[in-house]
Amino acid sequence: xxxxxxxxxxxxxxxxxxxxxxxxxxxxxxxxxxxxxxxxxxxxxxxxxxxxxxxxxxxxxxxxxxxxxxxxxxxxxxxxxxxxxxxxxxxxxxxxxxxxxxxxxxxxxxxxxxxxxxxxxxxxxxxxxxxxxxxxxxxxxxxxxxxxxxxxxxxxxxxxxxxxxxxxxxxxxxxxxxxxxxxxxxxxxxxxxxxxxxxxxxxxxxxxxxxxxxxxxxxxxxxxxxxxxxxxxxxxxxxxxxxxxxxxxxxxxxxxxxxxxxxxxxxxxxxxxxxxxxxxxxxxxxxxxxxxxxxxxxxxxxxxxxxxxxxxxxxxxxxxx
Amino acid sequence: xxxxxxxxxxxxxxxxxxxxxxxxxxxxxxxxxxxxxxxxxxxxxxxxxxxxxxxxxxxxxxxxxxxxxxxxxxxxxxxxxxxxxxxxxxxxxxxxxxxxxxxxxxxxxxxxxxxxxxxxxxxxxxxxxxxxxxxxxxxxxxxxxxxxxxxxxxxxxxxxxxxxxxxxxxxxxxxxxxxxxxxxxxxxxxxxxxxxxxxxxxxxxxxxxxxxxxxxxxxxxxxxxxxxxxxxxxxxxxxxxxxxxxxxxxxxxxxxxxxxxxxxxxxxxxxxxxxxxxxxxxxxxxxxxxxxxxxxxxxxxxxxxxxxxxxxxxxxxxxxx
Numbered sequence: 001x002x003x004x005x006x007x008x009x010x011x012x013x014x015x016x017x018x019x020x021x022x023x024x025x026x027x028x029x030x031x032x033x034x035x036x037x038x039x040x041x042x043x044x045x046x047x048x049x050x051x052x053x054x055x056x057x058x059x060x061x062x063x064x065x066x067x068x069x070x071x072x073x074x075x076x077x078x079x080x081x082x083x084x085x086x087x088x089x090x091x092x093x094x095x096x097x098x099x100x101x102x103x104x105x106x107x108x109x110x111x112x113x114x115x116x117x118x119x120x121x122x123x124x125x126x127x128x129x130x131x132x133x134x135x136x137x138x139x140x141x142x143x144x145x146x147x148x149x150x151x152x153x154x155x156x157x158x159x160x161x162x163x164x165x166x167x168x169x170x171x172x173x174x175x176x177x178x179x180x181x182x183x184x185x186x187x188x189x190x191x192x193x194x195x196x197x198x199x200x201x202x203x204x205x206x207x208x209x210x211x212x213x214x215x216x217x218x219x220x221x222x223x224x225x226x227x228x229x230x231x232x233x234x235x236x237x238x239x240x241x242x243x244x245x246x247x248x249x250x251x252x253x254x255x256x257x258x259x260x261x262x263x264x265x266x267x268x269x270x271x272x273x274x275x276x277x278x279x280x281x282x283x284x285x286x287x288x289x290x291x292x293x294x295x296x297x298x299x300x301x302x303x304x305x306x307x308x309x310x311x312x313x314x315x316x317x318x319x320x321x
Numbered sequence: 322x323x324x325x326x327x328x329x330x331x332x333x334x335x336x337x338x339x340x341x342x343x344x345x346x347x348x349x350x351x352x353x354x355x356x357x358x359x360x361x362x363x364x365x366x367x368x369x370x371x372x373x374x375x376x377x378x379x380x381x382x383x384x385x386x387x388x389x390x391x392x393x394x395x396x397x398x399x400x401x402x403x404x405x406x407x408x409x410x411x412x413x414x415x416x417x418x419x420x421x422x423x424x425x426x427x428x429x430x431x432x433x434x435x436x437x438x439x440x441x442x443x444x445x446x447x448x449x450x451x452x453x454x455x456x457x458x459x460x461x462x463x464x465x466x467x468x469x470x471x472x473x474x475x476x477x478x479x480x481x482x483x484x485x486x487x488x489x490x491x492x493x494x495x496x497x498x499x500x501x502x503x504x505x506x507x508x509x510x511x512x513x514x515x516x517x518x519x520x521x522x523x524x525x526x527x528x529x530x531x532x533x534x535x536x537x538x539x540x541x542x543x544x545x546x547x548x549x550x551x552x553x554x555x556x557x558x559x560x561x562x563x564x565x566x567x568x569x570x571x572x573x574x575x576x577x578x579x580x581x582x583x584x585x586x587x588x589x590x591x592x593x594x595x596x597x598x599x600x601x602x603x604x605x606x607x608x609x610x611x612x613x614x615x616x617x618x619x620x621x622x623x624x625x626x627x628x629x630x631x632x633x634x635x636x637x638x639x640x641x642x
Contacts, residue, residue, distance in 0.1 A: 018642065082642075103642045109626045112627075113626060113627045148620060150622070150624045151623065151624055151625075153623060176642070182617065182620075185580055185583035185584050185620070186542050186580070186584060187583075187584040187585060188583075188584075212613065212617045213576065213613055213614050213617055214537070214573065214580070214613040214614070215538050215576075215580050217535050217536050218539040218541075218542050218580065220539075221539050221542065221543070222542070248613060248617070255534065255535040255536075258534060259506055259534070259535070259536055259539065262506035262508075263506050263507060263508040292532070292533065292535040292569060293534050293535070296533045296534055296569070298534075299504040300474070301471070303471045303472055304472075305433075305472040306434045321339065321403075321463040321497070321499045321529065
C-alpha cells in the first residue's frame, strides 16, 4: 500500500526584496548573495531576489544587478525581481531574471502614495512591459491592498475582480493578491480567492499575507481551502509596510511551511534547514525577527520528562492547560 | 429589511489565572481586582479569576480568596476558578465561584509532571468533586495536551474521545480541549473538534489554544468551523506553559475577538474598550506582551493619505506589496 500523494504547495520567498527594502542598515552584497544561495537549496519554488528601481529611491537594494549576477542559479528555482517601469524591466531582463514582478494597488490612494501614479497609469506601464518581457521571462502582477487599504478602507471584491480582468486582458498569467497592511480576515480571503480561482482557472494566483493582526496563517489556510496553492512568505517574518507603523511583517516562511507540512501538504521545503537559516537572520539584520517556530521549535520537538525528584511545590507551580 | 443575526460566540478570559500564574512578579490583589472588574464590563462570557491551590505551590495566586471576595459580580458574566483537589474545590465553593475548572492531561507524562498523579488518579479526583459541586456551581474539565504532549508527542484523537467519554460519565457537562504547548494544527483541530461535537452534542466544548507556533488564530477558525463556539483566550496573549521554553502564550483575547468580529460573528465584546485594557498590561506585569492588534490597531484603522508634497524618492522608498 502506498500513501496517497500529498498535495504540492509552492512557497515563494520574499525576504531579500520585501524584507530587506525597509531595513535601515545596508546588507552587504556578499551577505545577500550568501543568503539567497542558501535559500535556493531549500526547495522553495521562487525567490524574489531584489528590486530594479532607482538606487536613490531604495538604497537598500542598490546592488540589484550585482546580486543577480553573483547568485548561483539552481534548476527548479525561479529568481524573480520587482520592477516599477520599463527602464527597470530592461535592467531586470539584462540581469536574466526568471520572472518580473510588477506591483500596483487596488486602491487609488495607496497606488499614488506607493508609486506616484493612478491605477490607470500603472495599468499603462504594465501594458508596455508585457510585450517587452514576452518570450524572455514570466511576468507576475502583484495587486497591493487587495483586501483593504490603510487610507481608503474596504476594497470590494468586485474591485479585485475588475483588476484581475484588466490584467489578464493585458497578457498577465500570474497574479498575487497582497494583503499589504494585514487587513484581511479568513472569511474575506476565502470569498475573494474562491471567486478569482473560479473566474480565471487558467491563471496562477499567489496569496501574499502579512501577519500584522495575527491572522497571517489563518488567512493562508483560508486561501488554501479556496484553491490557491502558491504562497509568498518571508524568512523570519521580515518585512512589513512602512505606511502602517507598529505592524509586524510578512507571513513567516518557516512558520507557514511548518503549518502546511503538519496539515499534510507537501511544500518540498527542507524545514529543518530553513529554520537553521532563519536563526542566522537576527545577526544579519541586527535585530530580532518575528518568526515563532525558530524560537519554539517544531511541534515535533520533545522535552525530557521531569525525573520525579523535584518537590511537589515546584511541580504545582507549573500547572498549565 | 433587517440583517440576519450574527452567530454568537462566547469569549472566556483566562489572563488573571493562566497568565498571572507564571508571572515572576506578584501582582498586588487590588490590581488583580481592578483588572477583573474592568474585564467584567467588556461582554466576556466568563473570566477564570484565579486558582485555589496551595499558596506555597503558586504564590502568584496566593490571594485567590481575597480576589474572589473583592471583585464585583456582574450578571451575565461567570467567574470561574481552577482547582486541583477536593480541598481546593471546597475553598472555591466557599468563595462562591460560578464554575469550578478542574484540569487533567490527555497524556500520562504531562499529567504526572503537572499534577503528580496518573490520569486515573485525576479522574478519581473529578469523581469526588462533581457531587460536591453539584447544585452549587458548574464544573468544567480542561483536558491539557489534547492536541499533543511535549513529552510523549502525538495524542491520538481516540485518546481525547476516550477521556471525553469518561468525563461525561462522571457528570461533566463542560469540557475544554487545550493545546497546552501549541502543537495543534488546523487539520487536526477540525478533525478532533468535529468528532467531539458530533459525539457529545449535549456537552459544551471550549477550544483553548496557545499561539506558540503562530497557528493560534488558524486553529481557532478550524474549531469554529467544526462547531465549537466557546473560546478561552488571554488578554494581551499573556500566559504560556513553562515546560516549553521560548514559547509565546495563550491566544490573545483582543486579537481573537478582532478576527471573529471581522469575520461577521458576534462576540458581544466591546473590542475598543478591551484593547484599552490590554494597553495597560505591560505596565501591570512589567514586560511587553505578544498581542498584535493592541500595537497595530484594528483593521478599520485609517491613516491620513500622504499629501503628495514629499519627494518621489521618499515615496519610492516605501514600495510595498
